[in-house]
Amino acid sequence: MRKIVYIIIFVIFLDSYFVAHAEDLKDAIEFSKNDRVLIFAPHPDDEAIGVCGAIQKALKQNAKVRVVCYTNGDNNAPAFIVYEKRITFKKGEFLHMGQVRRKETMRAMVSLGVKPEDIIFLGYPDFGTMEIFTKYWGAVVPYKSLFARVSKVSYPEALSMNAPYVGDSILKDIKKIILDFKPTKIFVSHPADVNRDHRALYLFLQVALWDLEGNIESPEIFPYIVHIVRWPIPRGYHPELELKAPDSLANVGIEWLKLELTEEEIKIKRNTISFHKSQIKYNPRYLFTFARKNELFGDFPAIKLKTQISERPLWQDLKAYQNLEIDPEHKKDRENSITPDIAYAAVDNKLLIRLQLRKKIEKDIGVSVFLIGYSKKADFSDMPKLYIKVDTLGVHIKDKKQLIYSKAVEFEVQDHTLILKVPFSLLGNPDRILTFARTHPNDLPLDESSWRTLYLLKEK
Structure with missing residues (x-):
């Protein structure tokens, strides 16, 4: 009798679950x-x-x-x-x-x-x-x-x-x-x-x-x-x-x-x-x-970064999105790909971007990042729209179409890890940032992330 009761309860549960679903x-x-x-x-x-x-x-x-x-x-x-x-x-x-x-x-x-x-x-x-x-x-x-x-x-x-x-x-x-x-x-x-x-x-x-x-x-x-x-x-x-x-x-x-x-x-x-x-x-x-x-x-969730004063960044990791110009079923293409896994942090008035690469940056292979700031205090037309490219020759920066020279952008490369440090002042001291990363090899498949939104949470 007890088994019958359990079966009835289980059937009712399944029925209600699938109806609700x-x-x-x-x-x-x-x-x-x-x-x-x-x-x-x-x-x-x-x-x-x-x-x-x-x-x-x-x-x-x-x-x-x-x-x-x-x-x-x-x-x-x-x-x-x-x-x-x-x-x-x-x-x-x-x-x-x-x-x-x-x-x-x-x-x-x-x-x-x-x-x-x-x-x-x-x-x-x-x-x-x-x-x-x-x-x-x-x-x-x-x-x-x-x-x-x-x-x-x-x-x-x-x-x-x-x-x-x-x-x-x-x-x-x-x-x-x-x-x-x-x-x-x-x-x-x-x-x-x-x-x-x-x-x-x-x-x-x-x-x-x-x-x-x-x-x-x-x-x-x-x-x-x-x-x-x-x-x-x-x-x-x-x-x-x-x-x-x-x-x-x-x-x-x-x-x-x-x-x-x-x-x-x-x-x-x-x-x-x-x-x-x-x-x-x-x-x-x-x-x-x-x-x-x-x-x-469906949409990506927003990424919320809390500004830190710390030597150890609290990274917000993103699972890499690959636009799949290469077929994921082809192992050779995957090996050639240097698609990054990306993480962000906000430390000491700087945006930190960590890219975990599958291959080292070499000749003719590099990484580019778009950083477009938004501020409620400024006209969006006037806000910086940065394109930052990192390769074996160093860092190259453009604001819209204009090449700019700045030593304020720092980068570190250790094995397969690249960390960029960009002052918020160079981005127009934004409240939010639209960002996108991609690789730019000459003869390898193009890999890129999706555009994502970073919300900068100010300390109260």
Whole structure:
């Protein structure tokens, strides 16, 4: 009799556990009629690939939805050649491709029920916005796009026609959109995405939200992944499969949220992706890979550094994220890789960065770190944006595009360990720091970390 009681209790426990677990997955992201959902897409088609299911669910609850395309995707030359069946290098032709992609997104989003007036295009340079974020601020000659060869927003339908290709323009547009719409939820590309525009959009949004702190209610942020090498697998339309977190991002502190889609929502997502014919012709199977049983959202946790006065730093370790330009299954590539494990500390008014390398720094092999400070007391445009490169010749520092000479940056190398010491004063005495590390070998695979955010906690 006692065994029967135990069995009944165990069955009840299992039943309640799985029901609760199912509800957690189902309720990971909920929408209501009071929501104002803002979708940021780096290129026309990313909104369909990454967030179409979320858009459907939001609209079903009568939430307000607004979609913003950051670029017009006019730099995809291979897709242009396949779609147009001709080769051209005229700048007007690439702007034409940007118009083709804009119209595809308009038709796709309207088919879902998004109002035309709630679809906004910014028109910034495809494949150029990370360069802008790290180098082009203030009174500088604007960035010139690679193929379209223009230095300002050149699409009449864009939010800020003729805006110069500088960071100030992009930040101003994003802040204006947020202030006008007052979103409760924002979906944006992921800082670990391999595509540089996807990363840059996340960074611009982060800075915009910091600037607007105190002026708006803080929205929920849901980053989504599109480009990770060899993910998702298998390619093609597989509505029966789940979209799982990439292996390279499985143990780096991200709490993934899974938004389950119904069979009908999956079909609608596939149909929505089908509007992007200019991209499908170039790679017919890839886009449909994302029409699966769920969508994934998640972000890295912030790194909080407490300023110390100590000879023994309290390191905040990060598990290395590798962008997987090299296949993790290939041992030879892993041996050649010098991808660092990274740790940070704040000691005696300096930021310390420890990189645990798999190989020693040698000729033609080095490490680079971006350090971009943010302070509530200064205009972000004026803040230093440092690029620090360490190789066998020493330390090389740039602030945006300007080479600077400073003995204030110290470094130590012991076997496979590199420690950089950067004064906070050189970073503009920031409250927060956006940081990114990468290796730059000549003939070895490129390895890099993701962009991460450091919060500096001041002693009271």
